[in-house]
Amino acid sequence: MTYDDNAGKxxxxxEAVPSGPAKxxxxxxxxxxxxxxxxxxxxxxxxxxxxxxxxxxxAIKTLNYTPSSVARNLSLKRTLVVGVVTPFLTNPxxxxxxxxxxxxxGESEYDLALFDVESPGRQxxxxxxxxxxxxTDGLLIVSMVxxxxxxxxxxxxxxxxxxxxxxxxxxxxxxxxxxDGGAMATRYLLELGHRRVAFIGDKPPDGFRHQSTGDRTAGxxxxxxxxxxxxxxxxxxxxxxxxxxxxxxxxxLLRLPERPTAxxxxxxxxxxxxxxxxxxxxxxxxxxxxxxGFDDIEIASYAGLTTIRQPLFESGLRxxxxxxxxxxxxxxxxxxETLHLDLIVRGTTRPPA
Amino acid sequence: MTYDDNAGKxxxxxEAVPSGPAKxxxxxxxxxxxxxxxxxxxxxxxxxxxxxxxxxxxAIKTLNYTPSSVARNLSLKRTLVVGVVTPFLTNPxxxxxxxxxxxxxGESEYDLALFDVESPGRQxxxxxxxxxxxxTDGLLIVSMVxxxxxxxxxxxxxxxxxxxxxxxxxxxxxxxxxxDGGAMATRYLLELGHRRVAFIGDKPPDGFRHQSTGDRTAGxxxxxxxxxxxxxxxxxxxxxxxxxxxxxxxxxLLRLPERPTAxxxxxxxxxxxxxxxxxxxxxxxxxxxxxxGFDDIEIASYAGLTTIRQPLFESGLRxxxxxxxxxxxxxxxxxxETLHLDLIVRGTTRPPA
DNA sequence: GCCTGGGTTGGAACCGGTTTCAGCGATCTG
DNA sequence: CAGATCGCTGAAACCGGTTCCAACCCAGGC
Numbered sequence: 107m108t109y110d111d112n113a114g115k116x117x118x119x120x121e122a123v124p125s126g127p128a129k130x131x132x133x134x135x136x137x138x139x140x141x142x143x144x145x146x147x148x149x150x151x152x153x154x155x156x157x158x159x160x161x162x163x164x165a166i167k168t169l170n171y172t173p174s175s176v177a178r179n180l181s182l183k184r185t186l187v188v189g190v191v192t193p194f195l196t197n198p199x200x201x202x203x204x205x206x207x208x209x210x211x212g213e214s215e216y217d218l219a220l221f222d223v224e225s226p227g228r229q230x231x232x233x234x235x236x237x238x239x240x241x242t243d244g245l246l247i248v249s250m251v252x253x254x255x256x257x258x259x260x261x262x263x264x265x266x267x268x269x270x271x272x273x274x275x276x277x278x279x280x281x282x283x284x285x286d287g288g289a290m291a292t293r294y295l296l297e298l299g300h301r302r303v304a305f306i307g308d309k310p311p312d313g314f315r316h317q318s319t320g321d322r323t324a325g326x327x328x329x330x331x332x333x334x335x336x337x338x339x340x341x342x343x344x345x346x347x348x349x350x351x352x353x354x355x356x357x358x359l360l361r362l363p364e365r366p367t368a369x370x371x372x373x374x375x376x377x378x379x380x381x382x383x384x385x386x387x388x389x390x391x392x393x394x395x396x397x398x399g400f401d402d403i404e405i406a407s408y409a410g411l412t413t414i415r416q417p418l419f420e421s422g423l424r425x426x427x428x429x430x431x432x433x434x435x436x437x438x439x440x441x442x443e444t445l446h447l448d449l450i451v452r453g454t455t456r457p458p459a
Numbered sequence: 460m461t462y463d464d465n466a467g468k469x470x471x472x473x474e475a476v477p478s479g480p481a482k483x484x485x486x487x488x489x490x491x492x493x494x495x496x497x498x499x500x501x502x503x504x505x506x507x508x509x510x511x512x513x514x515x516x517x518a519i520k521t522l523n524y525t526p527s528s529v530a531r532n533l534s535l536k537r538t539l540v541v542g543v544v545t546p547f548l549t550n551p552x553x554x555x556x557x558x559x560x561x562x563x564x565g566e567s568e569y570d571l572a573l574f575d576v577e578s579p580g581r582q583x584x585x586x587x588x589x590x591x592x593x594x595t596d597g598l599l600i601v602s603m604v605x606x607x608x609x610x611x612x613x614x615x616x617x618x619x620x621x622x623x624x625x626x627x628x629x630x631x632x633x634x635x636x637x638x639d640g641g642a643m644a645t646r647y648l649l650e651l652g653h654r655r656v657a658f659i660g661d662k663p664p665d666g667f668r669h670q671s672t673g674d675r676t677a678g679x680x681x682x683x684x685x686x687x688x689x690x691x692x693x694x695x696x697x698x699x700x701x702x703x704x705x706x707x708x709x710x711x712l713l714r715l716p717e718r719p720t721a722x723x724x725x726x727x728x729x730x731x732x733x734x735x736x737x738x739x740x741x742x743x744x745x746x747x748x749x750x751x752g753f754d755d756i757e758i759a760s761y762a763g764l765t766t767i768r769q770p771l772f773e774s775g776l777r778x779x780x781x782x783x784x785x786x787x788x789x790x791x792x793x794x795x796e797t798l799h800l801d802l803i804v805r806g807t808t809r810p811p812a
Numbered sequence: 813g814c815c816t817g818g819g820t821t822g823g824a825a826c827c828g829g830t831t832t833c834a835g836c837g838a839t840c841t842g
Numbered sequence: 843c844a845g846a847t848c849g850c851t852g853a854a855a856c857c858g859g860t861t862c863c864a865a866c867c868c869a870g871g872c
């Protein structure tokens with residue numbers, strides 16, 4: 107008797123039709139099978155008779171049934187969510203990386219929960235949230251180095267983590283060789299004949315860590331050493347990853363009694379600030395000043411900026427792939443993958459006058 | 460005696476410590492209360508004795524317990540996830556909007572699942588995924604107009620939806636007045652004295668709908684009419700939201716026997732393409748050509764571009780706020796909120812020679 | 813003809829929370 | 843001092859899936 111169903115429930119429900127969307131029990135009842143069988147069909151298990159499968163599929167269709175991922179995840183003890191933590195969605199480069207991640211994850215069954223952390227406070231909060239194994243299966247940390255204690259929490263909680271544009275002992279990562287990149291840029295300027303080469307580094311704001319800055323500085327210094335060019339402390343500057351800050355630093359550099367004939371900026375965004383400064387001071391680029399950036403963001407080609415290209419989109423894509431592989435149980439390795447850099451010569455560099 | 464605690468358990472459990480992370484039952488056992496009481500404490504219900512609450516909180520702390528949101532959501536029949544669908548994270552403006560959304564959602568208990576749809580295929584897939592009430596509680600659709608049948612599905616599934624930079628009958632939305640914006644831009648050029656004013660529209664790729672284009676065109680036409688300037692069909696062009704496409708269209712315009720003295724581009728990205736075209740053809744801006752854009756993206760100030768500013772970040776913020784309010788059950792209204800536009804005069808416009 | 817074994821199947825336990833509801837002692841009332 | 847009321851509490855049902863396990867059916871082997 108189908109009445110039994112309702113009798114079992116609370117008295118007072120007049121509508122025989124199940125109220126909300128169909129659940130697996132409804133499908134089972136409709137198809138005249140058990141819930142286990144429906145579950146088997148849903149998950150494509152082999153051991154279901156063809157006829158039965160047919161009936162179940164039809165029931166699913168007629169009832170317009172979609173399984174609840176929440177219930178499924180509870181049962182499976184998975185969340186099917188990958189967390190992405192990144193600072194500064196204001197900057198073009200993390201965005202490109204995130205695009206790569208979105209693309210890679212789009213192919214998978216995982217959803218992506220995005221956390222933009224603009225302050226150390228929000229950063230802590232994001233990690234506290236995401237280090238919860240109930241919340242995410244895996245984590246992608248983009249363009250930042252998480253605090254050591256947070257890393258410990260993550261590992262303790264057993265959350266698969268991959269760093270994109272960041273490096274931490276024991277965690278797999280997708281990076282570029284920043285030392286090499288810094289050297290490439292500087293070397294190119296030196297090869298052109300420049301000897302008064304300044305560098306504007308990319309200092310993360312308080313509370314954030316990111317090693318690329320230091321490394322690019324190291325590359326700059328290495329290249330100078332290779333060419334026996336003495337380091338001038340007044341040519342070695344640092345500022346946040348911002349066009350405006352870089353612009354004012356560049357104006358200072360260009361007002362030095364012996365101003366540089368070339369400036370290497372640690373990011374394209376900052377290089378644009380340098381170009382602005384030159385424009386404001388009436389200094390011709392590249393005639394009187396060469397400028398080279400780093401990243402090759404979209405706008406660099408508009409500005410005709412010579413730069414070191416790093417595969418931003420690909421870094422996100424690759425990081426997500428590594429994470430998915432780890433989640434699939436494949437390689438629990440802590441490999442570090444280093445992507446390739448290219449020198450892109452455009453119009454802001456030339457030999458000194 | 461502290462031994463009592465363990466004495467209660469002991470039997471049968473060789474490993475006294477529960478295997479995985481602590482669950483609510485562990486906390487209850489440790490505190491010597493029922494799970495219901497723990498749940499009450501967790502959710503800040505009033506009817507728990509102070510002493511009991513104290514003990515539970517301590518148990519939570521010692522066991523390092525964090526509740527499973529998956530289980531919680533299953534019980535509560537909520538997902539605590541807001542889906543964000545947007546095309547073209549390649550463009551700067553949707554990104555700014557998403558940043559606003561991330562910011563607003565950061566304050567709430569909701570997570571954000573991001574879907575970038577770059578093709579109509581992915582678009583369909585995203586909607587099919589997100590129209591599942593098991594998956595998201597609410598949806599934010601950014602810079603696109605969803606297909607009518609998908610809207611129907613959403614409403615049927617009872618998923619709260621808010622459009623940001625898009626308009627659909629019956630759904631709440633945050634928009635700008637594109638007709639007015641188009642007219643503002645055009646009117647400014649006309650007031651400067653230009654009479655040969657061209658327009659480059661922003662045509663969405665096949666499979667995507669977005670009404671702003673048409674509306675900005677209407678604004679352009681309206682302003683021309685106000686100033687009794689006849690429409691020249693050859694001045695009215697359209698291309699995808701891309702610098703490169705806009706550039707080649709602009710080159711065509713600038714090669715016309717009677718070339719325009721001013722060009723209004725439907726987006727800053729496209730305006731940059733126009734500037735590139737002028738540069739390539741050796742046409743001085745603003746001396747020989749005035750250019751005005753739309754959006755006021757970050758790079759516009761670098762390029763010194765005159766433009767119509769629309770509050771991108773705020774649109775996302777506001778849209779998320781509306782959605783959160785709807786999810787909180789407050790205003791089930793289908794209001795349309797119109798944000799304010801500003802003319803930002805920079806260096807790419809001036810009266811004709 | 814009976815026993816064995818493989819393929820199907822459904823009942824029920826389980827995932828980890830929330831919430832109803834009944835029970836309990838303590839206080840208030842008459 | 844009995845009875846009603848109130849605050850606090852825990853057992854158990856429930857959310858909607860997955861999966862273990864036992865039961866069942868039927869064909870094949872001896």
